[in-house]
Amino acid sequence: MKILKLEKGKLDLFASVVQQFGEVHAPTEHEGKFSFKRLNSWSEARLDYNRTVLPPRKYFLPPRETLFKYREATGYVPATEDLEKRVVLFGVHACDIHALNILDEVFGKGYLDPYYLTRRKNITIIGIDCTPDEHCFCRSMRADFAETGFDLFLKDIGDHYLTFVGTARGDDMVIATGPLFSEVTHSDIVEYKRRSSQKCDTFKLDLEIRDLPEIFELEYQADIWEELGEKCLSCGNCSMVCPTCYCYDVADEVKLGSHDGDRVRLWDSCLFATHALVAGGENFRKTRSSRIKFRFYHKQRGFVAEYGRPSCVGCGRCIEACPVGINIVGVINRLRGVEHASTD
Amino acid sequence: MSRPNVGIFGLTGCAGDQLVILNCEDRFLHIIAALNIRDFAMASSDNDSACDLDLAIVEGAVLSRRDEEQLERIRARSRILVAIGTCAVWGGIAAMDGDTDRSQLVRDIYGECGEQFDTTPARALHEIVGVDLNISGCPIEEEEFLSGISNLLNGDLPIAPTTPVCAECKMREYNCLLTERVDMCLGPLTLGGCNARCPGLSIGCVGCRGPVDDANLESVTALFMENGFGREDIARKLRTFAGLRVVAHTLSEDES
Numbered sequence A: 001m002k003i004l005k006l007e008k009g010k011l012d013l014f015a016s017v018v019q020q021f022g023e024v025h026a027p028t029e030h031e032g033k034f035s036f037k038r039l040n041s042w043s044e045a046r047l048d049y050n051r052t053v054l055p056p057r058k059y060f061l062p063p064r065e066t067l068f069k070y071r072e073a074t075g076y077v078p079a080t081e082d083l084e085k086r087v088v089l090f091g092v093h094a095c096d097i098h099a100l101n102i103l104d105e106v107f108g109k110g111y112l113d114p115y116y117l118t119r120r121k122n123i124t125i126i127g128i129d130c131t132p133d134e135h136c137f138c139r140s141m142r143a144d145f146a147e148t149g150f151d152l153f154l155k156d157i158g159d160h161y162l163t164f165v166g167t168a169r170g171d172d173m174v175i176a177t178g179p180l181f182s183e184v185t186h187s188d189i190v191e192y193k194r195r196s197s198q199k200c201d202t203f204k205l206d207l208e209i210r211d212l213p214e215i216f217e218l219e220y221q222a223d224i225w226e227e228l229g230e231k232c233l234s235c236g237n238c239s240m241v242c243p244t245c246y247c248y249d250v251a252d253e254v255k256l257g258s259h260d261g262d263r264v265r266l267w268d269s270c271l272f273a274t275h276a277l278v279a280g281g282e283n284f285r286k287t288r289s290s291r292i293k294f295r296f297y298h299k300q301r302g303f304v305a306e307y308g309r310p311s312c313v314g315c316g317r318c319i320e321a322c323p324v325g326i327n328i329v330g331v332i333n334r335l336r337g338v339e340h341a342s343t344d
Numbered sequence B: 001m002s003r004p005n006v007g008i009f010g011l012t013g014c015a016g017d018q019l020v021i022l023n024c025e026d027r028f029l030h031i032i033a034a035l036n037i038r039d040f041a042m043a044s045s046d047n048d049s050a051c052d053l054d055l056a057i058v059e060g061a062v063l064s065r066r067d068e069e070q071l072e073r074i075r076a077r078s079r080i081l082v083a084i085g086t087c088a089v090w091g092g093i094a095a096m097d098g099d100t101d102r103s104q105l106v107r108d109i110y111g112e113c114g115e116q117f118d119t120t121p122a123r124a125l126h127e128i129v130g131v132d133l134n135i136s137g138c139p140i141e142e143e144e145f146l147s148g149i150s151n152l153l154n155g156d157l158p159i160a161p162t163t164p165v166c167a168e169c170k171m172r173e174y175n176c177l178l179t180e181r182v183d184m185c186l187g188p189l190t191l192g193g194c195n196a197r198c199p200g201l202s203i204g205c206v207g208c209r210g211p212v213d214d215a216n217l218e219s220v221t222a223l224f225m226e227n228g229f230g231r232e233d234i235a236r237k238l239r240t241f242a243g244l245r246v247v248a249h250t251l252s253e254d255e256s
C-alpha cells in the first residue's frame, strides 16, 4: 500500500482538487448532531465529528429509491438517475467502512444488487481517524481499523495526515494533487505508532465476541428477551441508524388513472410490527420480544454463521438512538454474565 | 380505463380532508379525469344523491343519529368505502372525551335546551359499517390519498404506511426529541406517513395520525415520567386524538 503524508493546513486545497472526482459530501453539524451532506463550502465540514445520525449507507441504499418505472407504452424503464452520480464521501470512519464491506457481502455476492453495486463503484471514500466516545465499541467488533473498502484513508499524526492509498482511484487523487503530498519520515512512523496504541486505550466500552454465537444459542430462552420486549417501542430507530442493517420493502406506486407506475424500494426494519406479516394475516414475529430478539440473533448469531463475522461494527448509533436506552453492549454483557460499569 | 362513480362525503368534522382533495391543484384535473364524481356536496351543487357508487370517500366521525343514518345510506349504495382522516378512522378529537355521559355534557354546556340536540358519543366509521380502506391523518396526506385511490382503481391493495413516525424522522436525520429529553414526542406510538412533519420542526408529535400497530403505551408513559413529565400532562397529550384515549383512561384510573 502506498503511504504518503498531507499537511493539515492544505486539506482545504486537497478537498477543492478532489471535487473533480465527484460532488464532495462530508459530515456537517446541526444542533450538536452530525450528518453527511453536500458541502457548500469546505468550512462546513466537521471532520472532528463523533458519529453521523445516519451512516454513509444512505448513499448506497437510500431510504427510498425508484428501482424502475413501468409504462403501458414503453414497458419497463430502469431508473438510472442518480445511480451514475459521482460523489466523494470525505471523512468516513473505520467502522462505517467496515459496515460497507459487510454490505458488499450481502449485495455483492450471491444475488447481485446492481443499484448498490453501481453506487459503490461511483462513490469515492476518503476515510478519516476518529476518537472513540462513550458509545463506541468498534474495537471489540474488530472494526476499528479498515484495511480495505476506501480509496484514501487519512490518519492524524499532528501537523499531517498519513494518507493510505487504497485503490487506483485513490492514487489518481494523490497524483492529481501531486505537490500537496510528501514522503513519510521515520519520526512520522514513530508518531503514528504512538497514536495508534494510544487510541486502543481510549475505548470506554468493551465486550468479548469470541464464542458469542454459542452463548446466544444457549440463551435463546433467557428472560432478557421478554424484558426487552416490554421496554422496546418497536420504533425501529436502532435499525434505521445502523450501518449494517439492510432490510427493505418493495412497493408499486401507480399513477392515478393509468396502469403506469414506479416500483420503489424503502427501508424496512425487523422491529416493525408488520415486518414478518404475510398474506393471509399470519405474522411470524407478532410480539415485540420476538422482534427485538430477532434483531440480536440476526446480527450476532445468524450473520456469523453465514458470513463469518457479526453484522455489527460497534458504531454505537443504536445506543444513542434508542429512546428507552436499550444498549447492545449491556445486553451482550448481561447474556455473558459480565457486568460493565459503563453499559447502563 | 372506465371512470368509476364516486361520492365524497363529510360527516361531523372540519372538512379538512375534503379540502385536501380539492387542494390537489394541478393533480385535481387528473382526479376528475380518472373519477366520475357524482356526489360531492362540498364542491358541487349538482349532485346525484341516489346513484350506485363504485367508491365512497367519507370524512368525519359519527356524532349523531343523522350521521349514522347518512353513513348507512352511503354504505348501502357503495361498492368500496374509504374512511379518510383521523375522525373517520379513529373518532378523532371529538372522541377524546368519549367516556363522559353525553346528556350530561349537553346539559352542562347548553342547559335545558341541550336536551333537544341529536348527539351521540363520537364513533369511527368502522364501529358502524364495514370500511374497506382507512386513510388516517389530520388532515390526510395528499400523496397517500392519491396513491391509495390509484391502487384501488387498479385492483391492488393500497400501500398504506405501517411504520411509526420515528422511522421517517430518522430517515430525515431529525434530532430526536425523546433522546434529547426536550419534549413528549408521540412518534413511537403514532402511525407514520407524514414524513415526521412535527419533529422536523422540533415539535413533539401529538399523534394526529392515530396509533401504529402494537404501540407500546406503557413503556412510552414510563419514559415520559422518567423524563420529568407529570401524569396529567401525559394523559392529556395521549388523549388528544382518540386512538390513544384508552391509555389516558387507564392512567386516570391508576390515579384514583
Ligand code: SF4
Binding pocket: A238, A241, A242, A243, A244, A245, A299, A311, A312, A313, A314, A315, A316, A317, A318, A319, A328
Ligand atoms: S448494531 Fe448498533 S453498534 Fe452495531 S453497527 Fe448497528 S448501530 Fe452500530
Ligand code: SF4
Binding pocket: A231, A232, A233, A234, A235, A236, A237, A238, A239, A271, A292, A321, A322, A323, A324, A325, A326
Ligand atoms: S431504538 Fe430501542 S425502542 Fe426503538 S426499536 Fe430499537 S431497541 Fe426498540
Ligand code: SF4
Binding pocket: A235, A237, A323, B165, B166, B167, B169, B170, B174, B175, B176, B177, B178, B179, B185, B186, B187, B188, B196, B199, B205
Ligand atoms: S423525535 Fe419523535 S418521531 Fe423522531 S425519532 Fe424521536 S421520538 Fe421518534
Ligand code: SF4
Binding pocket: B165, B190, B191, B194, B195, B196, B197, B198, B199, B204, B205, B206, B207, B208, B209, B210
Ligand atoms: S408528526 Fe405526529 S402530529 Fe405531526 S403530522 Fe405527523 S403524526 Fe401528526
